[in-house]
Amino acid sequence: MTCQDCELHLAQLEAAQLEAAQSEISGEVEEHLHQCAECRALHEHLRANALVLESLRTEELPRVVVKVPRRKHVYPWRPLYPWGAIAAALFALVLLAPRSQPVKPVASQVADEPAQPAPPPMLPQARETAKVESVRVRPQKIEPLKIKMLTPDPDVVIYWLIEN
Amino acid sequence: MKRAFCLLAAAGSMAWGQAAAPPSEPSVKNVELTVYLLSGVQTAAAADDVPQDLVSTVKQLHSLFPYKGYKLAESFILRGRSASGVQNQSARTEGVLPGSGLHYNFYYNRVRVSPEKPYMVHIDGLGIILTGPQNYGPDGKMRGNNTVASISTDLDLAENQKTVVGKSSINSTGDALILVIVPKVIE
Numbered sequence: 001m002t003c004q005d006c007e008l009h010l011a012q013l014e015a016a017q018l019e020a021a022q023s024e025i026s027g028e029v030e031e032h033l034h035q036c037a038e039c040r041a042l043h044e045h046l047r048a049n050a051l052v053l054e055s056l057r058t059e060e061l062p063r064v065v066v067k068v069p070r071r072k073h074v075y076p077w078r079p080l081y082p083w084g085a086i087a088a089a090l091f092a093l094v095l096l097a098p099r100s101q102p103v104k105p106v107a108s109q110v111a112d113e114p115a116q117p118a119p120p121p122m123l124p125q126a127r128e129t130a131k132v133e134s135v136r137v138r139p140q141k142i143e144p145l146k147i148k149m150l151t152p153d154p155d156v157v158i159y160w161l162i163e164n
Numbered sequence: 165m166k167r168a169f170c171l172l173a174a175a176g177s178m179a180w181g182q183a184a185a186p187p188s189e190p191s192v193k194n195v196e197l198t199v200y201l202l203s204g205v206q207t208a209a210a211a212d213d214v215p216q217d218l219v220s221t222v223k224q225l226h227s228l229f230p231y232k233g234y235k236l237a238e239s240f241i242l243r244g245r246s247a248s249g250v251q252n253q254s255a256r257t258e259g260v261l262p263g264s265g266l267h268y269n270f271y272y273n274r275v276r277v278s279p280e281k282p283y284m285v286h287i288d289g290l291g292i293i294l295t296g297p298q299n300y301g302p303d304g305k306m307r308g309n310n311t312v313a314s315i316s317t318d319l320d321l322a323e324n325q326k327t328v329v330g331k332s333s334i335n336s337t338g339d340a341l342i343l344v345i346v347p348k349v350i351e
Contacts, residue, residue: 144331146317151224158228158328161315 006032006039010046193246194350195275195285201238201261201268201292204231204330204340215239221326221344229332231340237261238268243350246277254289261294266312269293277349283323285347290329291316292343313341321347 001009009029033040149158200218204225210233214222222234244255256271273289294312301307313334321327330342 144317149228151228153220153224155324156221156224156326156328157322158224158330159317159319161317161329161331163331 001028001032003032003036003039006036007042010039010043191279192248193277193283195244195246195277196348196350197242197244197272197287198346198348199240199242199270200236200344202234202342202344203237204229204332204342205233205235206231206338208232210235218326218344221328225328225330225342229330229340234342237264240270242270244272244275247274265297267295269295283349285321285323285349287319287321287347289316290319290345292341294334294341315341315343319345321345323347323349 006029033043145162147160147162149160151158200215202214202218202222210231212222212233213235215236218236225231225234238259238261240257240259242255242257245253247253252274254271254273255275256269258267258269260267270292271289272287272291274287276286276288278284278286291314293314296310296312298310299307313331315329315331317329319327319329324346327345327347328342329345330340332338332340334341
């Protein structure tokens with residue numbers, strides 16, 4: 001194995017998993033690293049970089065608030081909106097307007113209806129009879145309260161009068 | 165000939181039946197009212213002074229009312245006829261109560277008697293008025309109302325039953341005016 005093959009193989013291992021690469025080192029690469037000092041130094045360097053990158057992966061980044069300017073929408077039909085509303089209103093008026101029908105002459109309508117007799121006007125005599133006649137009412141005599149009392153003697157019945 | 169005889173017999177029997185039918189008007193009866201006029205006295209020294217016929221009645225009065233004694237003021241019999249239909253057969257009697265000088269006027273407008281026995285007597289417009297001496301002014305005209313006490317009512321009475329009609333507080337001492345009426349139908 002040449003150094004170039006070893007570097008390629010080490011780069012591929014570092015691109016993969018570190019532990020997997022560690023396990024894959026054994027064999028021809030480990031034998032080459034044992035013999036070649038430069039490849040061994042490269043391997044150590046790559047391994048150190050991998051460890052540093054692994055530690056950075058778990059580092060929490062500070063929250064950054066990014067203000068993005070809102071995009072202004074462009075409505076090319078906006079100037080035509082009032083005209084559209086006016087046109088819709090006119091269309092609605094045309095639709096809701098009463099259809100023109102042939103109108104009968106007024107005189108014929110009156111002639112077709114049966115004539116209803118008008119209520120007779122109240123005569124002065126009727127008004128006079130409608131008045132409530134005043135009736136002189138005599139004050140009624142208030143009857144006393146009569147209480148009937150039955151006694152143990154069947155031949156004696158008592159009525160007692162109580163003036164109201 | 166036979167048919168004509170049957171018709172005559174039928175007409176004759178009909179005429180005889182109509183003549184023999186009793187009139188539909190109710191029979192008029194004589195009604196005799198025995199009236200006792202009593203006074204219920206509040207004074208403590210009062211004692212009963214009534215005839216034997218009224219002892220049982222006064223006993224019932226004592227059980228119901230707080231009067232110390234009952235005294236007979238007057239008794240009389242008023243006889244009249246029962247009325248038929250709407251006609252009035254009024255009757256009245258009057259007199260002076262002995263001892264008090266009060267004048268009484270007893271009357272009724274109408275008496276009706278039930279057609280079946282036992283007879284029930286209905287009296288319309290029964291009344292009694294006790295009046296005192298009349299006061300006269302210097303001009304000779306009567307002054308004021310001298311009525312001491314009065315009773316006016318309608319009554320339903322059973323024949324021979326003692327019916328008591330009373331009224332309390334007829335004077336300042338709180339005495340009572342009591343009528344005991346016993347009707348009797350005379351056929």
